[in-house]
Amino acid sequence: MFKVNDNYLKLPGSYLFSTIAKKVNAFTAANPQAEIIRLGIGDVTQPIAPAVIEALHKAVDEQTTTEGFKGYAPDLGYAFLRETIAKNDYEAYGCDIAADEIFVSDGAKSDSANIQEIFSLDNKIAVCDPVYPVYVDSNVMAGRTGTYDPKSETWSDVIYMPCTAENNFCPELPKETPDIIYLCFPNNPTGEAITKEQLQVWVDYANKAGAVIIYDAAYKAYITEKDIPVSIYQCEGAKTCAIELCSFSKTAGFTGLRLAYTVIPKELKCGDVQLHALWARRHGTKYNGAPYIIQRAGEAVYSEAGKAQIAEQIAYYHKNASYIFNGLKEAGYTVAGGVNSPYVWLKTPEQMNSWEFFDYLLEKANVVGTPGSGFGPSGEGYFRLTAFGTYENTVKAIDRIKKL
Amino acid sequence: MFKVNDNYLKLPGSYLFSTIAKKVNAFTAANPQAEIIRLGIGDVTQPIAPAVIEALHKAVDEQTTTEGFKGYAPDLGYAFLRETIAKNDYEAYGCDIAADEIFVSDGAKSDSANIQEIFSLDNKIAVCDPVYPVYVDSNVMAGRTGTYDPKSETWSDVIYMPCTAENNFCPELPKETPDIIYLCFPNNPTGEAITKEQLQVWVDYANKAGAVIIYDAAYKAYITEKDIPVSIYQCEGAKTCAIELCSFSKTAGFTGLRLAYTVIPKELKCGDVQLHALWARRHGTKYNGAPYIIQRAGEAVYSEAGKAQIAEQIAYYHKNASYIFNGLKEAGYTVAGGVNSPYVWLKTPEQMNSWEFFDYLLEKANVVGTPGSGFGPSGEGYFRLTAFGTYENTVKAIDRIKKL
Known part of the structure; x- marks a missing residue:
């Protein structure tokens, strides 16, 4: 049975x-x-912005001819989009991220839920508290979180890092060493950001502890202050410890169009295993890419x-x-x-x-x-x-x- | 580390x-x-067919106004699409499948890879051999398949059911009882179909053995012969043992548009746990729906x-x-x-x-x-x-x- x-x-x-x-x-x-x-x-x-609408119509029209028709997309996303992202979201901020370290997907929700899959089940996660529920729930579903205590509403095998008015909504380094650290800044739900200096502390900590940071930057488009990083890769050493999740949802109103990307630098390794290779394998085996017309819409977000x-x-x-x-x-x-x-x-x-x-x-x-x-x-x-x-x-x- | x-x-x-x-x-x-x-x-x-192109353009245009704009889709798909599918793909063939038993997604590849996640790791799978590689690979990634023997190219904990010229490419009931049976008909890769009578044998077997059939019907649009079922729910008793995966990819050329659906009848249970509820939870937690404009395109596939x-x-x-x-x-x-x-x-x-x-x-x-x-x-x-x-x-x- x-x-x-x-x-x-x-x-x-x-x-x-x-x-x-x-x-x-x-x-x-x-x-x-x-x-x-x-x-x-x-x-x-x-x-949706007019430039994006125009790109959508154009991409739809391409599908009316045999020459313009697009079938299966490349596993990891079209080069035109990955290169545009690399240039605008990384090169422009002095981050050395290559187009082939960017994985295009249908949403940061999917990516943030699926990313745990490439890690061992006995890894211990640390999350900001409060936080976007998907990080913990996806780990519960995988069996990585131990038992639930309904009274405290916590899981026995999750390290909670309180973010309250007392610490200005910025978590302190945990006492117990985690293997996987979820950070989301500007934060959902507190709306508070982290400075580059504060984030550097986390990057240094992760590199030293052998932990990986899953950095959710879904709200980066809302940053207005100067000392707030738009990417974790603005911090020294982040490429050996951090995965970054980004989304078009809040940046360009794509919640109904569905487009996102995840960055995994090739230097990020466990022994000699690249996390990049594992995530590429997951994409290749379990996903068939975001729709071509939506990827063209994403490209238009970066037009003048x-x-x-x-x-x-x-x-x-x-x-x-x-x-x-x-x-x-x-x-x-x-x-x-x-x-x-x-x-x-x-x-x-x-x-x-x-x-x-x-x-x-x-x-x-x-x-x-x-x-x-x-x-x-x-x-x-x-x-x-x-x-x-x-x-x-x-x-x-x-x-x-x-x-x- | x-x-x-x-x-x-x-x-x-x-x-x-x-x-x-x-x-x-x-x-x-x-x-x-x-x-x-x-x-x-x-x-x-x-x-892409003109009726679908027209629906795409129309749906894109809706996104240009606040009134027409669509954000997050309902978790399990828009009602307009689920109802259209229920009517055209089930009611029309005498199958009693309700709209809320249909889950809209971005692809049968994703669904066929992700569906194993709602089952226990110690369930044993049976697959037709040869078969679409995603069924086995997704179970390997989950840790359900034991060890690999490079010589025979088989996994120790997978039941292989040969489909060769010797048995007319239709598998025989396995000697060892599986928990999860993957069937794909018309078959990828052999191109051979299964008759309703032959499929009924599998449904009866699964109900008796307490196994669940994951029935991949991605190629059903190509059926030309009369005694070949377009849905497993044409067989008596399938609602208590079968999940059905369908796709718009091969039916309507959506490989680049990305749209599919999975049917899980509410009667399909393990004890008192509905698989429907588990898959709904997975959709709600790890997925954010197929794009609205693509769901409208899917609806247009069923227009006159x-x-x-x-x-x-x-x-x-x-x-x-x-x-x-x-x-x-x-x-x-x-x-x-x-x-x-x-x-x-x-x-x-x-x-x-x-x-x-x-x-x-x-x-x-x-x-x-x-x-x-x-x-x-x-x-x-x-x-x-x-x-x-x-x-x-x-x-x-x-x-x-x-x-x-």
């Missing part, structure tokens, strides 16, 4: 955003007149017109973030993030826990946010609002909250 | 089609004047115009398959497949092994095919040619082979 992967059964409840969706659906069903404003899930709302249009979108979301940040501050909330990030992270008021505040906001202001505890135990007592709504809705939502 | 997933290191050599690509590149470099015809990798060549245009494409490839089949037969080869399939499977002549015949064909006729041994030990001495080229090239290639 076949048996299932028991690790799946250890996962408590459903994926955070599915739970939120269910709660919102139930509320809407009971209150059909309520005008809900969603500042919960980190999904963008601005239309594309860059200008996308800068405008980012500015639009930054304006939202400022409105949220300042509005909440005026209303007496303690807030973080919002400067190098589309996320504002607030302390829940009056000892409310995160889900209580979620319900309170949904009922009283018809605003949907994300409970901090959904991102890990140290997220309890916090709450995330995103700047990805329309400006009008953002203003309306914050003004409602201010009136509570 | 971090460690890698050792199972990856057990994989012998690289993925079959990467090896072929390297050999062809080397030959082309040495013989730049040679006009290579590729009937190797199963990639389509006909342009789409159906007619795609039937023409399939007829085009069938014409190629017949030319290959008949041409090789005339030239004295022993051939199979080609009737319910875009693949023709030939016996290599004069005791040549599969790779010897690959080199021979590449050098003497400048034709690229796929060595049968790349699909498993019982594929040795066979060779696969695909009907996915242009008609002109197909004729040219076969005529060259006939002249050898």
